[in-house]
Amino acid sequence: MNTGTIRRLVLKICLLSIFFCSEALTLETQILENVDSSIDRIQPTVPVFGQSLFQGAFKDQPFNGFNPDYRITIGDQINLQLWGAYSFSATLPVDPKGNIFIPEVGPVHIAGVKNGELNDVVLNQVKRVFKNNVRAYANLEASQPVKVFVTGYVNNPGLYNGYSSDSILYYLDSADGIDPKSGSFVDIKVTRQGNLIQDVNLYNFLVDGIMPALQLRSGDVIVVGARKGSVTVEGAVQKAAQMEFTGPYTQLGEMLLVSKPDPQANFARITQVKDGIQEASYLPLDEAMTTQLYPGAMIELVRDNDVHSISVQVVGELDGPETYILPFGSKLNDLLAQLRYRKDADQESIQLYRKSVAEKQRTALDRSLDALQMEVLTRQPNTDLEKSTQKDSAIMIQSFIKQARKVEPRGQVVIANNPNSSEMLLEDGDKLVVPVKSSTVSVVGEVIFPTSLVYNKKLTLENYIELAGGFANNANQDELVILHLDGTINRINKKDFDTRLGDELRPGDEIMVMPEFNSSELQVTKDVTEILYRIAIGAAAVLSF
Numbered sequence: 274m275n276t277g278t279i280r281r282l283v284l285k286i287c288l289l290s291i292f293f294c295s296e297a298l299t300l301e302t303q304i305l306e307n308v309d310s311s312i313d314r315i316q317p318t319v320p321v322f323g324q325s326l327f328q329g330a331f332k333d334q335p336f337n338g339f340n341p342d343y344r345i346t347i348g349d350q351i352n353l354q355l356w357g358a359y360s361f362s363a364t365l366p367v368d369p370k371g372n373i374f375i376p377e378v379g380p381v382h383i384a385g386v387k388n389g390e391l392n393d394v395v396l397n398q399v400k401r402v403f404k405n406n407v408r409a410y411a412n413l414e415a416s417q418p419v420k421v422f423v424t425g426y427v428n429n430p431g432l433y434n435g436y437s438s439d440s441i442l443y444y445l446d447s448a449d450g451i452d453p454k455s456g457s458f459v460d461i462k463v464t465r466q467g468n469l470i471q472d473v474n475l476y477n478f479l480v481d482g483i484m485p486a487l488q489l490r491s492g493d494v495i496v497v498g499a500r501k502g503s504v505t506v507e508g509a510v511q512k513a514a515q516m517e518f519t520g521p522y523t524q525l526g527e528m529l530l531v532s533k534p535d536p537q538a539n540f541a542r543i544t545q546v547k548d549g550i551q552e553a554s555y556l557p558l559d560e561a562m563t564t565q566l567y568p569g570a571m572i573e574l575v576r577d578n579d580v581h582s583i584s585v586q587v588v589g590e591l592d593g594p595e596t597y598i599l600p601f602g603s604k605l606n607d608l609l610a611q612l613r614y615r616k617d618a619d620q621e622s623i624q625l626y627r628k629s630v631a632e633k634q635r636t637a638l639d640r641s642l643d644a645l646q647m648e649v650l651t652r653q654p655n656t657d658l659e660k661s662t663q664k665d666s667a668i669m670i671q672s673f674i675k676q677a678r679k680v681e682p683r684g685q686v687v688i689a690n691n692p693n694s695s696e697m698l699l700e701d702g703d704k705l706v707v708p709v710k711s712s713t714v715s716v717v718g719e720v721i722f723p724t725s726l727v728y729n730k731k732l733t734l735e736n737y738i739e740l741a742g743g744f745a746n747n748a749n750q751d752e753l754v755i756l757h758l759d760g761t762i763n764r765i766n767k768k769d770f771d772t773r774l775g776d777e778l779r780p781g782d783e784i785m786v787m788p789e790f791n792s793s794e795l796q797v798t799k800d801v802t803e804i805l806y807r808i809a810i811g812a813a814a815v816l817s818f
Contacts, residue, residue, distance in 0.1 A: 319505050322514035322531060323458040323479050327450025331442040341389030342486055343438050347371060348417040351383070351391070355399065358406040364414055378402050388413050421489050423448040425497035426456030437489050441473060444495055451497050459517045460498035463487060476517075480531055502568030504528060508542075509535035509574040518566075525572060526562035534558070540577040545570035585699055589707035590618035599699065605688065606695035608705065617709050622758035622781060624685060624706040631684025634811040638682065641807060642674050645800045652794060666792055670801065673816065677804060682811040689759035708758055711781030716741035718786035718815035719748035728780040735770045737784055747817065749789040754809055756783040762810055785809050788817050 345351075347367050353375065355361040365373040371384025373395075381398045383391060395411040417437045421444050424430040428449035435443055441463065445451065451458060461473040470487075477483040500517065506525075507513035511533040518527065525541060541561035544553045546569060556564065558574070566572070585597045585608060592613045599607060605625070614620060649670050652663060688694035713725045714737060721742025732740075734753060744750050753770070755763040758781040765774070778784075787805050792798045808814055 319507050319513050319515055321453040321458075321503075322512075322516045323451075323475055324453040326442075326475070326479065327446045329446060331440075331446035334443075341387060343388040343413070344488055345371075345383045345386050345388065345391060345413065346417050346437060346488070346490070347384060350414040352412050352414040353395065354410040355407060357403075357408050359403055367417075375399065417490075419489055419491040419493070421491070422494040423497075424494060426452045426499055427497050428452055435489070439489065440484055441487065441489075441495055442478075442484070444489075445497070455500055457498045457500045457517060459501060459519060462496045462498065463489070464494045464496065465490065466492070476531060504545075504566050504568070504570040504572060506532045506572045506574070508572075509538035509576045511535065522565045522567050524562065525564055525566060528566070528572070529562070534574055535576065537576045538574040540575040542573040542575060543570060544572075583699060583701035583703075585702075586704045587612065587707070588704070590615040590709050591707050603699050604695065605697045605699060608699060609695065612707070614707065619708045619710045619758065619781065621689070622708050623688065624708065624758065624760060625688055626704040626706065627684050627686050627700055628702050629684070629700065630686055631682045634682030634684060634807075638677070638680065638804070638807055638811065641800065641804050642677055645670065645797070645804065646674055648794075648797055648800060652797075666797075670797070673801070676816055677808060680808050680812045680814060680816070683813060685760045685811075687760040689757070689761050708781065711758070713780065714778065715783045716786070717783055718809075719745040719788050719817065720786050721745055728778075730775075731773065733771050733773055734765060734778070734784065738770075738786070744786065747788045749787045752787070754785040754787060754806065756785055756810070756813060758782065783813065785815055787815060 345367060347369055349367045351365045351367065351373050353361065353363055353365055353373070355375075359377060361376060365375070367373055367384060370380075370382075372380035372382050374380050375395075375398075378399055378401075381395060383394060386394050391413065392409070392411045396409040399407055399409045418434065419437045420432050420434055422430075422432050423444050427445065428451075430448060433444050433447040435447070441461070445461075458475040458479075461475065462469055463471040463473065470493075471485055473485060501519055502521075502523075503515050503517045504523065505513075505515045506528055510529075514532050516528050516531050525543075539558050540555060541558055541564075542553075542555050543561065543564060543566070544551070545567050546552070547567055554561075554564070561572075582598050583601055583603065585599060587593075587595060587597060587608070592615060593611075597608060597611065609623075649667050686697075688697065712728055714728045715723075715725045716737050717723045720738060721744075724741050726737060726740055738744060751767045753765045755765060755774075755778060757763075757779060763777050765777070787802075787809065790798055790801045790805075792801070805816065808816055
């Protein structure tokens with residue numbers, strides 16, 4: 274092989290090496306970019322508590338106003354006015370000895386004097402020379418400009434200009450804030466000539482608005498420490514956040530003082546590493562409050578509808594507790610088996626009241642009232658006579674609607690005459706009432722004397738109405754409603770008023786005489802009547818016009 278061939282071969286090898294090296298570098302770069310992208314994607318999205326604090330709002334607003342607790346220091350500018358027997362006006366600097374020099378008076382030492390006391394101190398010194406007829410007014414025109422070092426885990430450490438009256442928030446913001454990934458919001462130190470003068474925990478400011486009153490001097494150093502152990506709280510909280518704590522561990526209760534829980538949060542899901550072993554727990558919130566949390570713990574507050582137990586109130590003719598705690602999924606029969614009835618308990622008329630049913634009754638009633646109101650407001654009269662009549666009718670109906678909106682439905686669940694009622698699931702907050710055996714019948718509504726009468730099986734509805742004084746002028750004499758203790762109802766037509774009802778009228782029942790409403794509009798009359806019956810059945814009440 275000649276020399277030229279060898280040279281060409283070597284050149285090809287070099288070119289191939291360069292090509293493959295270039296490809297390898299490109300591949301490596303792509304891999305690193307993919308890794309960085311993956312890391313970015315898996316970084317927690319929950320913000321660090323307090324990281325939104327430093328967005329320029331503090332550094333753009335230096336504080337140079339009146340602070341009564343500010344102590345006068347060297348370099349401050351004092352505006353002094355003397356008048357009366359002696360006049361003088363000037364802005365005086367506080368000299369290196371802490372004095373201001375007042376002509377005819379001499380040096381007055383004010384370094385260390387509180388701003389709120391400055392005028393009195395100066396006036397007392399002036400009066401030592403001018404006994405009478407001289408007045409003085411002294412105020413701090415400008416606090417001392419200072420230069421303060423900001424270092425540690427901030428985004429831009431450096432030396433920053435400000436005033437001695439500015440808070441450390443001003444200087445931290447000037448340094449573009451604390452690095453949320455590595456800096457601490459609970460471990461900030463202010464030193465002067467190597468000596469600690471103040472420890473600052475910004476959580477006190479973020480949660481309670483407490484900021485230490487600190488008067489800085491040139492050369493002071495603000496040092497932000499490294500981030501402490503932290504836990505992440507999210508889910509059903511007012512503000513999801515990563516929060517720091519000092520010490521080897523903390524408790525959830527302390528963290529929730531910072532990140533307030535949602536009022537409906539009732540469980541906490543906790544995942545953390547303890548002694549090198551990952552643990553996961555799911556606890557009621559009250560129990561989780563005192564659980565020890567270690568750095569890196571993840572806590573999710575949950576509004577858990579999967580309630581493990583329910584509370585049912587039981588009242589009436591019973592011996593035993595008024596509240597029963599039952600496993601979630603318990604049935605009515607499970608509760609009834611635990612009850613101890615008294616001798617006079619009416620077990621055939623047990624009443625069950627439920628909040629969710631009351632809410633549905635309330636919604637249905639409101640819808641009917643809304644429809645009635647719309648019907649009344651949108652009717653168009655054809656003549657002046659109709660217009661006058663309609664106006665009076667509208668006023669009466671609006672008054673009725675106002676009354677009806679105040680009605681509170683009872684939410685009674687009818688469990689009588691149903692062979693499967695004992696298998697009904699109970700709900701948290703249910704109320705069971707076991708009434709006493711009654712020997713009376715009540716007559717309520719549009720009668721002359723609403724009253725309770727001794728039950729007599731031989732009496733007819735007409736007899737009971739007569740014993741209550743008879744129908745009132747506004748009574749609906751064509752139909753009555755009988756409301757039984759167990760929640761069932763019977764609507765009785767006029768043709769049956771003078772007959773004995775047998776089992777349709779029982780001791781403890783209410784005979785409800787409804788009011789009569791007549792309108793020129795058939796639909797309005799129908800709507801009002803429907804609402805009256807809905808109120809009577811749902812709230813055991815009769816509304817009058």
